[in-house]
Amino acid sequence: MGDIILTMKGIDKSFPGVHALDHVDLEVRKGEVLALMGENGAGKSTLMKVLTGIYKKDSGTITYEGKEIEFKNTREAQDAGIVIVHQELNMLGHLTVAQNLFIGREFKKGIRIDDRKMNEEAKKLFDRLNVDIDPTETMSHLTVGKQQMCEIAKAVSFDAKVIIFDEPSAALTESEIEEMFKIIRDLKKKDIAMVYISHRMDEIKVITDRVTVMRDGAYVGTLITEECTKEDIINMMVGRVIYEEPKTESAVPKDAPVVLKVEHLNAGRMVQDVSFELRKGEILGFSGLMGAGRTETARALFGADPKESGDIYVNGKKVTINNPQDAVNCGIGYLSEDRKRYGIVVQKTVAENTTMASMQDFMNGIFIDKKKETEIADKYVEALATKTPGVDQLVVNLSGGNQQKVVIAKWLTRNSDILIFDEPTRGIDVGAKNEIYKLMNKLVEEGKSIIMISSEMTEILRMSDRIVVMCEGKKTGELDISEAKQETIMNLATREIE
Amino acid sequence: MANKKAFGGLKGREIMVLGIIAIMAILFSILSPTFRTYPTLVSVLDNSYYITLMALGVTFPLITGGVDLSIGTGLVSYALIGGYLIVHQNVPVAVGILACIGIGLLIGLFNGALVALMDLPPFLATLCTCMITRGLGPALCGGFGVSWPSAIAEAGAFRKIFKFTTATGTVIPVGIISMIVLVIIMSFVLDHTRVGRYTIAIGSNKEATRLAGVNIKFYHVLAYVISGFFAGLAGVAYAATYATIYPGSGAGFELDAIGGAIVGGVSATGGVGTIFGSFLGVIVICLMKVGLPFIGLQANWQQIFTGIVLIAAVLIDVVKKKE
Numbered sequence: 124m125g126d127i128i129l130t131m132k133g134i135d136k137s138f139p140g141v142h143a144l145d146h147v148d149l150e151v152r153k154g155e156v157l158a159l160m161g162e163n164g165a166g167k168s169t170l171m172k173v174l175t176g177i178y179k180k181d182s183g184t185i186t187y188e189g190k191e192i193e194f195k196n197t198r199e200a201q202d203a204g205i206v207i208v209h210q211e212l213n214m215l216g217h218l219t220v221a222q223n224l225f226i227g228r229e230f231k232k233g234i235r236i237d238d239r240k241m242n243e244e245a246k247k248l249f250d251r252l253n254v255d256i257d258p259t260e261t262m263s264h265l266t267v268g269k270q271q272m273c274e275i276a277k278a279v280s281f282d283a284k285v286i287i288f289d290e291p292s293a294a295l296t297e298s299e300i301e302e303m304f305k306i307i308r309d310l311k312k313k314d315i316a317m318v319y320i321s322h323r324m325d326e327i328k329v330i331t332d333r334v335t336v337m338r339d340g341a342y343v344g345t346l347i348t349e350e351c352t353k354e355d356i357i358n359m360m361v362g363r364v365i366y367e368e369p370k371t372e373s374a375v376p377k378d379a380p381v382v383l384k385v386e387h388l389n390a391g392r393m394v395q396d397v398s399f400e401l402r403k404g405e406i407l408g409f410s411g412l413m414g415a416g417r418t419e420t421a422r423a424l425f426g427a428d429p430k431e432s433g434d435i436y437v438n439g440k441k442v443t444i445n446n447p448q449d450a451v452n453c454g455i456g457y458l459s460e461d462r463k464r465y466g467i468v469v470q471k472t473v474a475e476n477t478t479m480a481s482m483q484d485f486m487n488g489i490f491i492d493k494k495k496e497t498e499i500a501d502k503y504v505e506a507l508a509t510k511t512p513g514v515d516q517l518v519v520n521l522s523g524g525n526q527q528k529v530v531i532a533k534w535l536t537r538n539s540d541i542l543i544f545d546e547p548t549r550g551i552d553v554g555a556k557n558e559i560y561k562l563m564n565k566l567v568e569e570g571k572s573i574i575m576i577s578s579e580m581t582e583i584l585r586m587s588d589r590i591v592v593m594c595e596g597k598k599t600g601e602l603d604i605s606e607a608k609q610e611t612i613m614n615l616a617t618r619e620i621e
Numbered sequence: 622m623a624n625k626k627a628f629g630g631l632k633g634r635e636i637m638v639l640g641i642i643a644i645m646a647i648l649f650s651i652l653s654p655t656f657r658t659y660p661t662l663v664s665v666l667d668n669s670y671y672i673t674l675m676a677l678g679v680t681f682p683l684i685t686g687g688v689d690l691s692i693g694t695g696l697v698s699y700a701l702i703g704g705y706l707i708v709h710q711n712v713p714v715a716v717g718i719l720a721c722i723g724i725g726l727l728i729g730l731f732n733g734a735l736v737a738l739m740d741l742p743p744f745l746a747t748l749c750t751c752m753i754t755r756g757l758g759p760a761l762c763g764g765f766g767v768s769w770p771s772a773i774a775e776a777g778a779f780r781k782i783f784k785f786t787t788a789t790g791t792v793i794p795v796g797i798i799s800m801i802v803l804v805i806i807m808s809f810v811l812d813h814t815r816v817g818r819y820t821i822a823i824g825s826n827k828e829a830t831r832l833a834g835v836n837i838k839f840y841h842v843l844a845y846v847i848s849g850f851f852a853g854l855a856g857v858a859y860a861a862t863y864a865t866i867y868p869g870s871g872a873g874f875e876l877d878a879i880g881g882a883i884v885g886g887v888s889a890t891g892g893v894g895t896i897f898g899s900f901l902g903v904i905v906i907c908l909m910k911v912g913l914p915f916i917g918l919q920a921n922w923q924q925i926f927t928g929i930v931l932i933a934a935v936l937i938d939v940v941k942k943k944e
Binding site for chain 2: 425448450452459465466467468469480486489490537
């Protein structure tokens with residue numbers, strides 16, 4: 124194993140209300156592939172953003188090639204030889220491969236861009252990496268896999284000494300991954316150090332030399348890949364103390380009627396043959412890692428995205444849901460994980476947002492009955508304890524927790540019986556979280572049924588009566604809360620897919 | 622109106638525009654004795670009707686975050702066709718008027734279908750219909766100018782809706798009353814009906830509105846239909862105000878209306894705006910149009926000043942947003 128090229132020591136970083144990194148250590152050696160693992164929100168990406176100058180650290184030191192450094196931006200990090208290959212491809216589809224590779228540092232001949240030289244240089248680069256891509260091809264004509272190769276080639280062209288891969292395989296097919304691994308092995312021989320962020324256990328075993336595990340913003344430990352099992356890694360990932368008492372048994376009677384039944388739902392790569400049932404008064408947790416297809420399942424069910432096939436039954440009756448209107452008419456309400464984009468209309472008032480899904484009940488002839496609208500909004504502000512100076516307040520001025528309550532009020536006003544909470548407490552501070560939990564429990568007591576998508580293990584264990592686990596677009600398991608443990612869930616969530 | 626107050630700056634914006642109107646009126650009156658006469662006032666109003674009507678309509682697509690560029694050439698085209706039917710095909714004046722409005726409505730529907738159903742960018746879609754309507758009138762009417770029946774003729778009675786001349790020769794600009802009534806009606810539509818509510822919602826967050834189960838396609842199309850309908854009305858007003866309608870004219874009219882709406886506080890990115898604001902904005906534009914020549918500046922200067930006022934108006938929005 125090579126010499127240490129990069130050391131991060133005691134890195135600390137806080138955002139308002141969140142201690143994102145708590146004195147994290149990381150050590151990368153020349154010519155090795157280091158896996159960086161952890162649950163959603165463990166702090167992997169934040170750590171890499173601190174390294175490459177996107178975030179400024181609060182304290183701690185970064186030593187690179189023997190010198191203490193702190194980059195002000197990614198450009199500086201690039202120039203020093205530390206490059207990130209992102210999960211989302213940052214390619215300009217209308218330009219050629221070569222133009223993409225050298226964007227911002229084009230070769231010039233006088234004032235003219237020297238396209239021929241760029242093509243030649245790109246060709247040399249691809250030859251060096253043993254990749255077969257035509258530099259003059261338009262980028263959008265390449266497959267995702269080939270585009271990913273270009274990203275890697277671009278990183279290499281910066282004379283990178285450290286390359287960070289942020290879930291590089293998420294969009295690739297098996298053979299494309301194999302091709303990428305070939306390049307990675309090649310780079311290893313050239314003594315380049317690599318950090319590989321991924322959730323796929325099988326890949327970790329194949330391509331990495333060591334595994335560093337993070338949990339809740341802290342460093343947990345480092346293992347030699349060859350010497351450890353998948354279980355060792357999972358135990359390190361989830362081995363937290365659960366402060367809130369998890370639910371031990373389901374509060375829902377076994378014979379409670381099924382209010383929603385989904386059979387063989389298919390919608391693209393992210394939703395493959397998903398089936399489940401939701402009972403009256405139940406909170407059904409959807410667990411899984413990022414990109415497991417949970418949100419996509421919810422959106423397909425709600426009619427927000429098109430689906431290919433699948434049957435949906437509401438209260439035993441088969442229904443057709445082609446768009447959100449159909450879903451709303453079936454009594455389904457969707458509370459998006461991205462409230463600002465999909466949940467609320469920020470420039471409108473609390474009252475206007477409250478009645479958004481049920482305008483037809485607030486009409487007086489052709490006119491909106493603003494008095495009635497104000498009354499119902501007032502009622503829910505009181506019932507949900509929404510903190511707002513008044514119902515004519517613009518929603519944009521409320522805190523995250525209170526915005527969430529306005530969205531809940533919207534669906535309660537519509538009298539929706541089935542509520543899909545997608546990450547109900549994301550971006551909400553701790554105190555307000557508890558209020559949302561209490562509210563959800565009250566809702567199911569009143570006979571509503573809830574599907575709760577959550578990436579927080581504690582939230583899943585505390586709220587759910589039953590848990591559906593997904594991995595890469597497929598349902599990999601279903602657990603009653605009485606038999607659910609962190610380890611079993613994580614095992615299902617990282618199940619290797621053949 | 623809780624709604625208005627909640628929209629923050631808007632009410633302030635309206636007061637500001639009112640202030641600008643007052644300052645302009647006073648300034649022109651001081652600098653030019655002929656400006657502060659009754660005929661000038663009538664002239665300002667005469668010139669404002671078709672622009673006001675366009676602005677009332679185009680406020681809807683603007684609030685959805687779109688635009689309608691077809692209203693200028695459109696209104697001339699509709700007036701041309703209506704006039705052709707009356708003068709050359711001998712249809713009753715009322716039918717000509719209905720044809721004018723009806724074609725406007727259909728073009729609006731066409732715009733709405735292109736934008737809301739086929740997802741064409743509003744700028745592009747309505748630019749195309751702008752070209753189409755520019756050619757449509759002359760193509761159907763043989764390429765000649767048309768004069769709707771004059772005020773003296775019996776069939777010209779419709780002109781009295783806008784300008785009433787008494788037996789003693791006094792001119793009363795009654796059109797302003799219709800304008801005020803329409804401003805009140807459309808303010809009500811925007812503030813107190815589902816059509817208005819969803820128009821604003823689509824402009825502020827289309828996806829969230831869709832996920833609330835609203836039939837956004839319908840309301841999105843409707844915004845363009847309203848715009849087209851008012852372009853038709855503007856065609857009638859134009860025919861009533863001016864003696865002859867010339868084929869191929871009308872390009873640029875829409876800019877007065879859109880500019881007025883934006884001066885009046887309609888956000889160029891959608892979601893924000895009031896009918897009253899658009900109305901006031903149009904008055905600013907019209908005052909410049911008629912007033913600047915009185916203080917010795919050519920009509921061309923009106924364009925330059927309008928541009929500058931627009932930049933100022935948009936800048937205020939941008940700065941306010943940053944705060």
